[in-house]
Amino acid sequence: MNKKILLTLIVFIGLLGSVSAQKIDMSLLEDMKPRSIGPAGASGRITAFDVELNNPDIIYAGTAAGGLWVSENGGSTWDVLFDDGKSASIGSIAINQNNPNEIWVGTGEGNPRNSMNNGAGIYKTIDKGRTWEFLGLEKTNGIHRIILNPNDPKIAVVAATGTPWGENPERGIYKTTDGGKTWTKTLYIDMKTGAADLVVDPSNPNKLIAAMWEHRRWPWFFNSGGAGSGIFVSLDGGDTWNRRTSENGLPKGDLGRIGLAFAPSDPNRVYAYVESKSNAIFRSDDGGFNWRQVSKDGDRNIGGRPFYYADIYVDPINENRIYSIHSTVTVSEDGGKTWGSFVSGGRVHTDHHAWWIHPEDPTFILDGHDGGLTYTRDRGKNWHFVTSLPLTQFYHVRVDNDIPYNIYGGAQDNGSWRGPSQSWFRGGIRNFYWQRLSTGDGFDMAPDPRDNRYGWSMGQGGNLNYYDRVTGLMNKVRPVHPEGVALRFNWNAALEVDKIDKSVAYYGSQFLHKTNDRGASWEIISPDLTTNDPAKQDYKSGGLTYDNTDAENHTTITAIGPSPKKAGVIWVGTDDGNVQVTQDGGKTWNNVVSNMKGLPANAWITQVQPSEYDAAEAFVVIDNHRMHDWTPYVYHTKNFGRTWTRLVDDTDMRGATLSFVQDPIEPKLMFTGTEFGLWVSVDAGTTWSQWTNGYGTLPTQDMVIHPREHDLVIATFGRSFWVLDDIRPLRAMAAMGMKNLLDKQVQAFDAPDAYKAFIGESFGYRANLVGDAIFEGDNRSPNAMISFYFKGKDDKTERVKVEILDDKGIVVKTINQNAKNGLNRFEWRLDSDGANPSAGRFSRGPDVFPGTYTIRVSYKNEQSEAKVNVFADPRMEVNMQDMIAKRAFMEKYNQLQSQVSSMTIDLRNAKAAIEKVNARVREEEKSVADPVIKRGQEMIKAIDELYYQINSKPAPQGSYSDGTVLSAKLGLVRGAMQSVQLPITKNDETAMKLIEAAIPPMEAKVKALLGNDFAAYKNYINGLGLKLISDK
Template identity: 55%
Template sequence: MKRRILTTLILISSVIIADELDMKKFKGMKARSIGPAGMSGRVTAIDVVLSNADVMYVGTASGGLWKSESGGIKWEPIFDDQKAASIGDVTVDPTNPDVIWVGTGEGNPRNSQTAGYGVYKSINGGKTWEYKGLGETRNIHRLLINPNNPDEVYVGAQGSAWGDSENRGVYKTTNGGETWEKILYVNESTGIGELVMDPQNPDKLIANMWQFRRWPWYFKSGGEGSGLYVTYNGGKEWKKRTDKDGLPKGELGRMGIAIARSNTKIVYALVESKKNALYKSEDGGFKWKKVSDKNIGGRPFYYAEVYVDPINENRIYNLHSTVTVSNDGGKTFSQLMTAYGSNGVHPDHHAFWGHPTNPHFIIEGNDGGLNISLDRGKTWRFVENLPLAQFYHINYDMEWPYNVYGGMQDNGSWRGPAYVWRAGGIRNAYWEELFFGDGFDVVPHPGNSRYGYAMSQGGNVGRYDLLTGHTQLIKPVHPDGERLRFNWNAAIAQDPHDEDAIYYGSQYLHYSTDRGNNWKIISPDLTTNDPEKQKQNKSGGLTYDATGAENFTTIIAIAPSPTNRNVIWVGTDDGNVQLTQDRGKTWQNVSKRIFGPPEGSWIPQITASNYDPKEAVVVINNYRRNDWKPYVFRTTNYGKSWKAIADEDNVWGYVLSYVQDPLEPKLQFLGTEFGLYVSIDGSKTWTKWTSGFPTVSTMDLKI
């Protein structure tokens, strides 16, 4: 297959138009989805056509928008060719089910949050889309339509988590998205935590303005900008509710807000403060009182949503790591469903939809996909055909047919076939889990794929045996007991010159020649070792949240040269590109010779050339400091000088991955936040690959 693609690319050099490939010539070379869908991925938004509840729309964190016309049995992607695939909200026009609005950029600002680019509108049920602006908001958490005037739409823009910006707050259009007016704004670091509309009065909205900020090494939720605001005239005027109205004193953070459809005087607010608690108003939001601070969830930055049953004002659904339900107005909560087992539902919940007149019909979305209940949550049907897995890395073995490996956000590490010699294609059951936790890189043993290495967050790594199912933890420790710093997504690499040897990264480079049984350190600290950026154990802001996601000053890329065993490249999360030419005896930091990206930028990938040990390509991104430009550089002289091989003129969005064909050096690919790019002239020009490949985060590439 590789040779056939290569031959085709060489023969079609005549189809280069305006320095780009004519992708119409490649319509017969479509990318093929091989799944998996059995563990699915993060669902962020749900809406259903009320006049025909078999028509459902589901938005996802990085997998675009999906539509079902069969009550959730069959699904089709309907957003693959738009500018961004991260969905913050999807809303069906209540007066015309063919009109669909989408706000892009998910509103769950964890360390792996993906970005969007504005608002989109379809007038034919998702067949075609029109961009409606607000691209610089990056992350839109809510989109509401006035049911009495569908040209009047409200957008709750959370804004980028990675930097201050004026492009956040509440926006309103009165002409169907032709123009927008910002109607609620606090400051550059405060965006929407929640925005709800009164079911009986569309001019009344309640908004949680949430001050928050994420750095690569720290997260802070809460601040003076946070608060709860109410408008009764469509956003012309807003009134802030404070501790004088019964809300907690001091700094506030994110809130979940819900208005009871059966009695709109009843409003609930799940409030992040020094003591997180559920508050209730019985007069439509004027006065509040605390109801409970027990069993209400503990990670409001990632999930903080409450919903009220449509006919019972005292029945509340609370979405957090599990879904809990109250039948007494929030005084007590019990678990709605189990997280594991034969009837379990994947934890970490972000989306919920309830039928406005049928309380038994509810749908919820989480880190593991979509679930539908027709009996008020007693039983759930998991949707098994939404392939939304958020891979951090991919790999392959040399079996025939070969297998594909990878680790996924909150869904472990897996192996599945690239092809199958049987009817029915690749099914979910053909994928098998190798390692638990958040999954990252998987490295099958090159000589015997029965064995391999798989990772989970914070540097945990194990050696698995596919035959016996045994997994042996092999995480390195320092011989002198020094604390090692491992990234959330730590680096691992197979030694291309010794099939039993592997490299692993903390702040040091570790090397094992016996499959991880023993390790030795072959470098000094290769990071900046900045103590001011090593305070992840204090991360969270108002709500303490130290999971290892903010571990910093660590190694995140290792690239041993396949042509010279003495040459090893290392990249760090704090901007260092380190090189040894004597197998770790001495090291040289060559990052200061890379001109263009700001100092301290993230180095997610280095690719050592298959052709020349002096040559390497480094992928750099800096979106974690609100810089969305692409940075990719090549050296041909061991890092003495570097040349940019991609920029904003030919690649849109920051770059995540790179690969060069091992047989034809001029054939190269770039993976970006917004899709895949190809070059057939040695990276002189780049063309976005649109033949069967959606606009999605392309985290890793392998040939």
């Protein structure tokens, strides 16, 4: 073919693609925001603190990947300040104490374990967090310390650890003298060595000490230590540095990670935790120039995992008291010689990463750890755990089919959890609705689809349980090879339940294991599906300090995907880059990864998602950041892996890909989660839009679409679970095409199933009388969530009529809804139109019956219809005949209420007319005014006499209720109106008879008063020629 013709065809095809591209304008979806539901009782990793010294009730806490949080009341309540920058992982915080409106935040964790979160530079706010400015250093990956010069707020020095996953020059000590506009790297060793710590002399801001750290990670191994590590001192504010060596008392040979701390009460006293061949605490008495070892060689009480935590802190008043924060917290009272326990692991979570001591009151301490934030105000005698920070790092998410459905997931260092997607109790989704089902590091878990009382939960290193959530029984069911072959399980091993045969579960080591008896026995149905590279199976990680916790287990299965369309089709992905598929239940396997063009070798396969539409179709998610590659990868095949299409790259989204889901009903609707957020496509992956409505740059670790409720359920690695309710508007965008939808004046969407649920009292507390500190996850009502698109103008709202029609086409409810341009979402309370109220309190009509209803949305001459199913409360038995009788009873009550309302309104209107006459006539001559006013007051007295036989007379002081009046008798029936699902009682019938008997005599009195006395009064007024009362 002629090259010119070929080029023309390529351009034409490209133009066709651009026409069909459907980027989403997220401003049109402002009403569609995911709910943050928790849990917060598990909380999650805290990485940094800073506190306003002039007002220590104002506390800032940085988190591993949940953003920056602030408390302005000493830790009682918390608000998120920053989670929508380039990264939500916080490594350091620094307040300008001379101007606490100015806060600097460095992103990226400084404790680089296998599951660390990555940063993207440094930010500053000058308005206490309302707005943020990006200051650069994006490629440093982690900023562990920020030092602000107290004498010049434009000067800052930061410690950048650099990425552990590769070698690059963006690491070391950086300094700015212009408030972050430009940076100079003032201390740099090499491409493997970053800054682990940075401290400043409390008496001299120009004196700094830095700890440099040579470290490196691979997926199967990590090394801490090397020639690049060491201690450096600067006397000119970080411009130049002088290295301390063994000649100055430090250990000979390679050093590893080092933690530093000045003694605030004696700045000549400096301490260092030094990782070497024998880890120890060192002390300097001349400000960091010369050192001597003070702790015993290899004393485990100082901490045994320096790569993960090596921070030390000195009491601000007592220079001999040092805290070492590590798996636990230990303390020395003798200048570092001996160490003992300070924090009990039985009351406070392990794995401590952040510590702050009040500079004037050392009994007040903040402790940040893998389980959240704990503080003490009596120096550790008692600890208070903050229960309102939803920071859990979930690896996976599952759902069941209960009503409401429950959400399941395993969390980093916080076990495995189950909790409700919504609560039918007062007070929102509180922590005590969540149940921890297993301990340790939680990973994948799955409720048994046959009976969700039981299910699978997993811990690190392949530890698999089959649990009973009612009794708490844990049956250990980790597979054993029948010939004694050592099984390799990933830190986050793969687990899956068969989509067709619900009795079958699969588990991955290097082999694929299958059980149909809840793990009592296992069958190996594959050969070794990994590369089985022995170079990646030497479990001696750590470098200077061994650390073998299964976190670096490699050449293992990390993803399993049995097809929901065809039995025997199973996909498997491995951490060393294989993608295997069987079409015969495991008898034969085909490694298809070589067909995935452009995929780096040995890349980590995070997910394999079989299609809901075709057994030959699948999606593969690859996370290659462990090989220093943060490019997003998702591949798609339609022919069992013979050929692949790449769906995403770094022109579509930011960050390594973690998760993917295709909508099971509309194939063009897709979601992708990366380390830096959530993306959506409505055109089968041609274009992608970041979801920014109510959702930050959070690590979107896993997702599932609930098959009944059509919710997108999200597991984040740092902000617990989220639920994007009812994604059917997005389905419609995908099915109709964005342009077709946006051209419509109105478009209604089918609503989720609605339930006439009773909302009960909450557990453990009174519903709302709990103060402000308790966590309440965003809840959703069981009522009908109605969504429609409206093509509006600018930012103006207009009235749109929404009607609810029953199965006979009769309008049962009319709602005049304010609508703005874009998606509009509101709640219908499952009520019908009521009587015209005398006051706003009783405007609802009777509840509608269970059934299918039509939603009709109208604007001018345009209208659109959709459906909603209304169900009875599934927790109770209802009888249709009883409901029919109850509905008739409620309609009768509605009519009686209308009659009482009409009498009340008529009397009130008559009285208002008289008062208007009296006010007007006071402008006339006294001889004219006095008789008119007197006649009016007599009429008002007669009206009030009847009015207060219908309604209670207001008390001159306090409150008062008269049980003899007509409205009170009506109230005896009103209690039976709460639901059509409750049958009529004898008591209800008696109350109804009483009000039925009382209304006609009162109507006769009102009719006589208004038809005779008030009519005569009107004639009298009009006869005077005043014409103040109309005849209407």
